[in-house]
Amino acid sequence: MRIKIINPNTTLSMTAKIGAAARAVAGPGTEVLAVSPASGPATIEGHYDEAMACLGLLEEVRKGESEGVDAYVIACFGDPGLDAAREIARGPVLGVAEAAMRSASYLATGFSVVTTLQRTVVIAEHLVDKYGVRGQCRRVRACELPVAALEDDGAAAYQTILAECQRALAEDGCGAIVLGCAGMADLCERLQAALGVPVIDGVVAATATAEALLRAGLRTSKRGDYAPPRPKAYKGLVCPFAPG
Numbered sequence: 656m657r658i659k660i661i662n663p664n665t666t667l668s669m670t671a672k673i674g675a676a677a678r679a680v681a682g683p684g685t686e687v688l689a690v691s692p693a694s695g696p697a698t699i700e701g702h703y704d705e706a707m708a709c710l711g712l713l714e715e716v717r718k719g720e721s722e723g724v725d726a727y728v729i730a731c732f733g734d735p736g737l738d739a740a741r742e743i744a745r746g747p748v749l750g751v752a753e754a755a756m757r758s759a760s761y762l763a764t765g766f767s768v769v770t771t772l773q774r775t776v777v778i779a780e781h782l783v784d785k786y787g788v789r790g791q792c793r794r795v796r797a798c799e800l801p802v803a804a805l806e807d808d809g810a811a812a813y814q815t816i817l818a819e820c821q822r823a824l825a826e827d828g829c830g831a832i833v834l835g836c837a838g839m840a841d842l843c844e845r846l847q848a849a850l851g852v853p854v855i856d857g858v859v860a861a862t863a864t865a866e867a868l869l870r871a872g873l874r875t876s877k878r879g880d881y882a883p884p885r886p887k888a889y890k891g892l893v894c895p896f897a898p899g
Contacts (some may be wrong), residue, residue: 656684656725657688657722658677658687658724658726658728658862658866659688659722659724659726659728660673660687660688660689660728660730660858661690661691661692661727662689662690662730663691663692663699663705663711663712663730663731663735664697664704664708664731664802665691665695666691666806670689670690670691670730672841673689673730675840675841676840676841676856676862677689677859677862680859681866688724690715692712692715693711694710694711695707695710695712696708697803698801698803699731699733700772700774700801700802701775701778705733705735705778706735708731708735709735710893710896712729712735712740713739713743714896716744717743717896720745724746725746726748726865726866726869727749727865728748728749728750728751728861728865729748729751729861730751730858732755732835732857733778733779734753737753742881743883743898744875745874745875746869746874747874747875748875750857751858751861752835752857754861755834755855755861756768756782756783756788756791756792756833757860758860758864759831759853759855760788763791763829763852764791764830765792765793765827765830765831766793766830767795767796767823767824767831767833768796768832769796769798769819769833769835770796770798770834771799771801772799772800772802773799775835776795776796776797779795779835793828793829794826794829795835796819797819800812802836802838805839812842813845813846816839817849820854821850830852830853831853832850833857834846834854837857839856840856840859843855843859883898884898884899885898885899887899
């Protein structure tokens with residue numbers, strides 16, 4: 656089987672790190688393709704960035720459908736473009752936030768999310784409600800750490816994230832930590848060893864879940880709102896994306 660991991664930002668060093676995390680958990684016979692779109696923001700840190708990333712992300716899904724890709728992982732914690740990608744993909748499409756939160760709810764009665772900037776907290780909180788895990792999510796916390804800092808100074812970033820995770824365990828009454836950025840994927844094992852509780856990286860959780868769905872012979876439903884987009888004309892910059 657082939658699983659395409661799409662990092663919707665254009666920072667290739669982060670894409671390589673995300674791909675390594677996915678390959679580490681993929682089973683025998685699973686090919687992991689890790690890509691970034693040709694166009695889009697360097698990092699995704701708000702609603703505008705997410706919107707600007709979606710066309711490049713969807714283009715990678717469209718390409719995957721002609722490349723024999725069986726499933727997709729959207730490696731950004733805002734899960735941008737997730738529902739739209741499910742409309743155009745035959746196989747499963749997993750968002751890392753949804754996969755991480757659902758996985759955490761299997762492992763502890765309560766979890767806290769530790770993410771990057773305070774401005775993205777509301778995005779994660781909206782997803783908590785969308786995915787129906789409000790009863791399990793104790794809190795969404797920000798480190799006030801720009802996404803680019805995860806690439807610029809990994810050692811300092813690790814200490815900042817570790818300290819916030821420790822505060823979460825001390826103050827939130829949680830039993831697990833969800834990492835709120837795909838760019839934290841390489842820190843997961845170290846954090847888990849230091850904290851002594853489950854630490855869930857969405858890239859790993861989504862890759863494992865996608866693989867399990869494929870092994871079970873399950874695909875995205877094409878009935879209802881995940882049916883393929885209705886053919887129609889598009890104008891201007893989005894003309895090449897017109898369905899049908």
